[in-house]
Amino acid sequence: MDKRKRRVRHGMVKERARILVVGGGYVGMYTALRLQRKLKRELNRGEAEITVVTPDPYMTYQPFLPEAAAGSLSPRHVVVPLRRVLDRCHVIIGEAETVDHARRTVTVTTLATEEEGTGARRLPYDELVLAPGSVSRTLPVPGLADHGIGFRTVEEAIGLRNHVIEQMDIASSTRDPALRDAALTFVFVGGGYAGVEALGELEDMARYATRYYHNVRPDDMKWILVEATDRILPEVGEELGRYTVTELRRRNIDVRLGTRLESCAGRVAHLSDGARFPTRTVVWTAGVRPHPLVAATDLPRTARGRLKCTPQLTIDGVPHAWAAGDAAAVPDVTAAEPGTECAPNAQHALRQARALGDNIVHALRGEPLRTYAHRYAGSVASLGLHKGVAQVYGHRLKGYPAWFMHRAYHLSRIPTVNRKARVLAEWTLSGLFKREIVSLGSLEHPRAEFELAAGGKPSPEPPGDPKGSS
Numbered sequence: 001m002d003k004r005k006r007r008v009r010h011g012m013v014k015e016r017a018r019i020l021v022v023g024g025g026y027v028g029m030y031t032a033l034r035l036q037r038k039l040k041r042e043l044n045r046g047e048a049e050i051t052v053v054t055p056d057p058y059m060t061y062q063p064f065l066p067e068a069a070a071g072s073l074s075p076r077h078v079v080v081p082l083r084r085v086l087d088r089c090h091v092i093i094g095e096a097e098t099v100d101h102a103r104r105t106v107t108v109t110t111l112a113t114e115e116e117g118t119g120a121r122r123l124p125y126d127e128l129v130l131a132p133g134s135v136s137r138t139l140p141v142p143g144l145a146d147h148g149i150g151f152r153t154v155e156e157a158i159g160l161r162n163h164v165i166e167q168m169d170i171a172s173s174t175r176d177p178a179l180r181d182a183a184l185t186f187v188f189v190g191g192g193y194a195g196v197e198a199l200g201e202l203e204d205m206a207r208y209a210t211r212y213y214h215n216v217r218p219d220d221m222k223w224i225l226v227e228a229t230d231r232i233l234p235e236v237g238e239e240l241g242r243y244t245v246t247e248l249r250r251r252n253i254d255v256r257l258g259t260r261l262e263s264c265a266g267r268v269a270h271l272s273d274g275a276r277f278p279t280r281t282v283v284w285t286a287g288v289r290p291h292p293l294v295a296a297t298d299l300p301r302t303a304r305g306r307l308k309c310t311p312q313l314t315i316d317g318v319p320h321a322w323a324a325g326d327a328a329a330v331p332d333v334t335a336a337e338p339g340t341e342c343a344p345n346a347q348h349a350l351r352q353a354r355a356l357g358d359n360i361v362h363a364l365r366g367e368p369l370r371t372y373a374h375r376y377a378g379s380v381a382s383l384g385l386h387k388g389v390a391q392v393y394g395h396r397l398k399g400y401p402a403w404f405m406h407r408a409y410h411l412s413r414i415p416t417v418n419r420k421a422r423v424l425a426e427w428t429l430s431g432l433f434k435r436e437i438v439s440l441g442s443l444e445h446p447r448a449e450f451e452l453a454a455g456g457k458p459s460p461e462p463p464g465d466p467k468g469s470s
């Protein structure tokens with residue numbers, strides 16, 4: 001019996017496998033974790049090698065971004081350090097630019113390639129896991145590129161928090177009523193969980209913060225949610241979506257259904273219903289589209305630009321290529337209607353990643369692949385401290401019980417015991433003491449003070465800075 005066959009018989013991989021994981025989010029991190037656990041022996045013997053390419057050295061637990069924006073959680077506790085958890089993988093901090101699967105290579109730029117000016121580096125692989133997730137789905141709305149604020153990264157969440165508190169400071173100190181009005185007007189576009197949770201948490205935080213301002217009252221602020229369809233939070237079902245609208249309106253939040261943002265040029269939000277709001281804050285959370293990297297590959301895509309996948313999480317008709325998560329169109333085999341794809345959410349991403357990791361191991365060992373099947377269990381959403389909605393396995397919860405469920409669920413889901421302990425400790429402390437309402441916006445310009453002291457000119461604000469100037 002030849003050596004190769006003997007390896008298969010003993011449950012080992014057929015030959016040395018270089019596995020390349022592109023993306024260090026839900027799918028990338030959980031797949032790599034699964035692989036490093038299941039391929040322990042192979043990694044020790046040098047029969048397998050796992051490389052993860054991702055732009056940031058951490059995985060962001062996105063469902064906690066609204067709580068980070070509200071100051072209930074520190075930014076570093078909503079991210080998971082990849083080098084620590086993926087201690088048996090090579091982690092490369094960089095961006096995949098193109099994928100040439102026919103040649104089994106990915107081109108990658110890193111900070112070093114930029115410094116050296118050498119251009120992108122080619123990384124060869126045997127098995128590819130493509131998981132770059134999604135990006136905001138933007139529309140050609142005038143002024144959006146200049147003034148819009150995204151809400152997908154920890155930097156954006158903390159930037160938005162600082163920005164909101166700064167607007168309250170501006171409103172408190174200006175004598176110009178128009179400036180004060182614009183500073184206290186906050187427009188959120190998109191009524192999915194990212195938009196609704198971000199708005200719910202930030203409004204709650206700002207309302208609380210007004211008690212420390214002598215001249216800003218909760219009623220002075222305008223919080224507006226603009227949604228193009230006739231419902232919000234489709235993830236929790238129709239009835240809870242309606243409840244959420246009522247609950248937000250009860251808090252004086254102006255929820256406008258069937259309405260679109262037509263322009264925010266000149267820092268004035270023009271809505272399709274004719275309303276016009278001068279504002280310094282337009283948060284764009286109107287859906288996602290697959291990451292542009294997907295289009296820079298030679299892999300098959302659906303009409304909506306997601307990678308065409310099989311229920312076994314391979315890329316359709318392409319050997320040695322795998323995908324899952326927001327960038328992948330994975331058939332939902334539990335759906336009644338044929339052709340339904342799994343929705344882009346964390347619930348699927350996490351479970352798909354585990355199945356994907358297992359299937360790569362099965363493939364390497366010559367075993368049959370498992371079909372990914374998960375019936376959507378429902379959703380939980382926070383609408384601010386002690387407020388929420390939840391729909392889990394058909395059970396509907398509102399208010400405090402839903403909020404508690406939201407926290408319990410995400411605490412159980414955030415990776416690593418270390419992170420769970422830190423998050424729990426923070427929640428416990430914030431329950432005992434008053435909320436943090438300080439803005440550390442100056443952290444975004446750490447050299448400004450020294451530049452001034454040294455007689456230089458402070459550097460211009462970085463592009464996309466939500467603070468803007470007008």
Ligand SMILES: Cc1cc2nc3c(=O)[nH]c(=O)nc-3n(C[C@H](O)[C@H](O)[C@H](O)COP(=O)(O)OP(=O)(O)OC[C@H]3O[C@@H](n4cnc5c(N)ncnc54)[C@H](O)[C@@H]3O)c2cc1C
Nearest residue numbers: 023024025026027062063096132133325326345346347349
């Ligand atoms: C604010 C917010 C709240 C959310 N709340 C919920 C919730 O409550 N429940 C729920 O189910 N879902 C929620 N989601 C959705 C959920 O987070 C996503 O569905 C999930 O993260 C998808 O996982 P993914 O691995 O496909 O993508 P991601 O987790 O986004 O990971 C993609 C990774 O690829 C990396 N990457 C990007 N470009 C490149 C490149 N060129 N080269 C290499 N790497 C690259 C990214 O940096 C990132 O690390 C929320 C999303 C947001 C933004």
